[in-house]
Amino acid sequence: MDRAPAQIFEALGDPVRRFILELVATEEQPAGAVVxxxxxxxxxxxxxxxxxxxxxxxxxxxxxxxxxxxxxxxxDPAGVDAARAWxxxxxxxxxxxxxxxxxxATEIARGKRARRSAGSDRTGEEDSGRSARHA
Numbered sequence: 001m002d003r004a005p006a007q008i009f010e011a012l013g014d015p016v017r018r019f020i021l022e023l024v025a026t027e028e029q030p031a032g033a034v035v036x037x038x039x040x041x042x043x044x045x046x047x048x049x050x051x052x053x054x055x056x057x058x059x060x061x062x063x064x065x066x067x068x069x070x071x072x073x074x075x076d077p078a079g080v081d082a083a084r085a086w087x088x089x090x091x092x093x094x095x096x097x098x099x100x101x102x103x104x105a106t107e108i109a110r111g112k113r114a115r116r117s118a119g120s121d122r123t124g125e126e127d128s129g130r131s132a133r134h135a
Contacts (some may be wrong), residue, residue, distance in 0.1 A: 005086040011059035017052050028074040
């Protein structure tokens with residue numbers, strides 16, 4: 001699923017949804033435990049919490065797993081990665097060039113070492129040739 005940054009950040013804009021994410025970030029939680037925890041901190045109905053869970057699911061920030069009649073919720077790392085990638089692009093638009101430039105620098109250094117090594121081999125051959133002639 002391609003996660004749209006706008007949908008992710010709209011979902012993160014609500015304090016109830018951010019609280020839910022904090023709950024499920026530590027470990028997978030049954031829906032009932034999520035509802036109970038949210039209701040301890042905020043005045044909200046069970047259907048209201050369910051609606052927030054749906055928004056988070058649709059944004060790709062939580063995963064849901066069915067086990068019989070129970071639903072278990074967990075943080076979706078792919079959604080968090082999508083948000084992180086968007087923020088990285090925003091903060092450092094040239095970051096995508098860093099790895100290819102690092103690879104280029106490695107290849108340049110490798111080429112320089114190879115040329116130095118080849119040059120010292122030739123110099124050694126020339127020196128030994130001179131020594132043999134002068135002896």
